[in-house]
Amino acid sequence: MNTLKLNQLLEKYQWKIKRLGPQNEKVVEIRSILHNTLNSVERRFVTEGMWAHHKLRMTDIHIEYCLFCPEMMYSNEAIELVEAFMNSTDDIYVVSPKTFQRLSDRDDPDGFISVGILPVYHKEDLGIRDDAVIVILDGLESPGNIGTILRSCDGAGVDAVIICNPKARVNNPKLIKASMGAVFTVPIVYFEHPSECITWLKNHRFHIYLADSEARSFYGNRVYGGNTALVLGSERYGISQEWYNHPVQTLTIPMSGSCDSLNVGVAASILTYEICLRKKALGGDEYENKL
Amino acid sequence: MNTLKLNQLLEKYQWKIKRLGPQNEKVVEIRSILHNTLNSVERRFVTEGMWAHHKLRMTDIHIEYCLFCPEMMYSNEAIELVEAFMNSTDDIYVVSPKTFQRLSDRDDPDGFISVGILPVYHKEDLGIRDDAVIVILDGLESPGNIGTILRSCDGAGVDAVIICNPKARVNNPKLIKASMGAVFTVPIVYFEHPSECITWLKNHRFHIYLADSEARSFYGNRVYGGNTALVLGSERYGISQEWYNHPVQTLTIPMSGSCDSLNVGVAASILTYEICLRKKALGGDEYENKL
Known part of the structure; x- marks a missing residue:
């Protein structure tokens, strides 16, 4: 993977990226959604992985925030995706591999999770x-x-x-x-x-x-x-x-x-x-x- | 449930029923099949529950042996099923609730598991x-x-x-x-x-x-x-x-x-x-x- 490119990206958006600990409310919220125990906002959902995020980008769905873990990103595609979300999403957070692992549903996570809002139809x-x-x-x-x-x-x-x-x-x-x-x-x-x-x-x-x-x-x-x-x-x-x-x-x-x-x-x-x-x-x- | 009927059944077939401990090879075999780690005999399969056993009885499939746990059987239907299998199956075993629980795939097990052989077609x-x-x-x-x-x-x-x-x-x-x-x-x-x-x-x-x-x-x-x-x-x-x-x-x-x-x-x-x-x-x- 292009580590240089990832570092450049992290530097460029340094002003925007916040670091979250394992007890942060965003991390807790993602776990609640994944364990299906979140009652308040039923329309909030979690997306993980490159494929699903590409799919998501083809829709008008609003992404509330993204979490990523630079140490776990192994493809150039992932870096490009993070860059795209840097531009389109206000809240971008970095977490440690340990925290990310606890949120991930995968054996081989690619370091990118986001929370979006499902559309409402009347x-x-x-x-x-x-x-x-x-x-x-x-x-x-x-x-x-x-x-x-x-x-x-x-x-x-x-x-x-x-x-x-x-x-x-x-x-x-x-x-x-x-x-x-x-x-x-x-x-x-x-x-x-x-x-x-x-x-x-x-x-x-x-x-x-x-x-x-x-x-x-x-x-x-x-x-x-x-x-x-x-x-x-x-x-x-x-x-x-x-x-x-x-x-x-x-x-x-x-x-x-x-x-x-x-x-x-x-x-x-x-x-x-x-x-x-x-x-x-x-x-x-x-x-x-x-x- | 008709406890009397269950006790009569256990007495009637006392000569036939063997008690198995948690380390017995049959118990180990069932666990291997359930965890899909049994390489030797691919055709051996495990059935649990009344519905599946009724379904099985409508076929010609050979049942190798049955395990049941009297303490966990809660329906008359279950007793009737055990009696039917007493007559048609040579090897019948009783296990403790603790052993049965370790074999069961269910939240609410009904105390009856059997091992059969899937048919071979050429x-x-x-x-x-x-x-x-x-x-x-x-x-x-x-x-x-x-x-x-x-x-x-x-x-x-x-x-x-x-x-x-x-x-x-x-x-x-x-x-x-x-x-x-x-x-x-x-x-x-x-x-x-x-x-x-x-x-x-x-x-x-x-x-x-x-x-x-x-x-x-x-x-x-x-x-x-x-x-x-x-x-x-x-x-x-x-x-x-x-x-x-x-x-x-x-x-x-x-x-x-x-x-x-x-x-x-x-x-x-x-x-x-x-x-x-x-x-x-x-x-x-x-x-x-x-x-």
Whole structure:
């Protein structure tokens, strides 16, 4: 690595860089976010590593502060990244290898961590058109599943994800990791209770489909016209009963073998891609043109 | 719980039940399998809990021995299960709560663990017809991903899974858990090198499709006729170069957003369901009739 370049950088921004000890409130805050024990600011999240920071830089997400450990930085790429953040972020801190190690989730940390604020979307901002696809997560508990679904929703091109009856925080490090950054880009809107969500969907003339492994309604060979909402239920309890009191349709993925159902992240992905591809096929050759 | 019934059971099978201490070789073996450090017998696996044991009893899998801890059994269901295994398994052992706790993967263990032998399938036994679907995992590393794919393959009704260039053991507890028991029922065949696998597929007139996120060939709206092989590559390195030296087709899942690709377990599931549904649609109404 170019140690000279790193030293020059440290010298150039000397006026800006503060040194933090292991008991500093920023260090404590990062540990709280990583251990998912921070109650006050749910939208604050931690990013570690070059790949994730490059991804982050492609978004408008606000970075509150960065921590780095010069002794642990082993690539020129890392130095360039630190320099970029020096210019765009007000609060830059240096910590010791020992302190950094306690914050890092990695076997081989590359010496750079930052804390950002996840964007907030309001349902009024979604700008629902006539052929929107929205995926609704009702009471899902596993951060890994929610992250996986966000990644698939990003890929399939859904317009938004609604989390109702929330049981996991979107700033959970496992969720962020599983989403591969999709949590930064897919609009996420919250409804506390399914009833509020159902009312909103009805007002926007959504066709509501419930993913239900115990139903008898094959998901394939269908036309998904108009605004389409796909609802996935909790890993343990399924979809809240309330949804079934409204005009909805169920979608079942056939299970040919010994298992009763698929993992909810997998089921969500299969159904989301099916719906989005069918709608795009109805609406033109958008997908094929992209390939 | 019916303590009387448990005591009667223990008395009835007194002649058969042996007590094991924490240093016994069976206890050590279970720990080795759980920590994935057992090299000698890769096919030996550990099952814990009522649900998994019920699932296991629906298969022909051979159970080598069972361990239980009477003090930890809290349901009548557990007693019935132990009785069933008393009759069908030669080696039954009792351990102390402390020893059991050290073997258990659970916060709330139900006092029953067994060691079984995963079945072995040979490629000669697969009985390939004219419209078989085989999913090939080339160098996949994550036990969770492999387990997820086995579960989806079970659901979609694939004929077999081939593991070539193996990097994870199918007796890995994470793999078994993610598979939800599909590892007990889906035929799994091994090829050390992709070249052997390719030769075998060619000899059986398979059409080979490679899941490749960097290709430009949309997976939808295709006809998958004849014997169909879907190849998934390693999480880090993708599909081995060797596959591309043969007449193959690539399949790409469109990525509309900020992510470059889907999780390999999710991608495998989407493609496997698409292929199986298209083939079943060609071959009749098998799926819809099952629903």
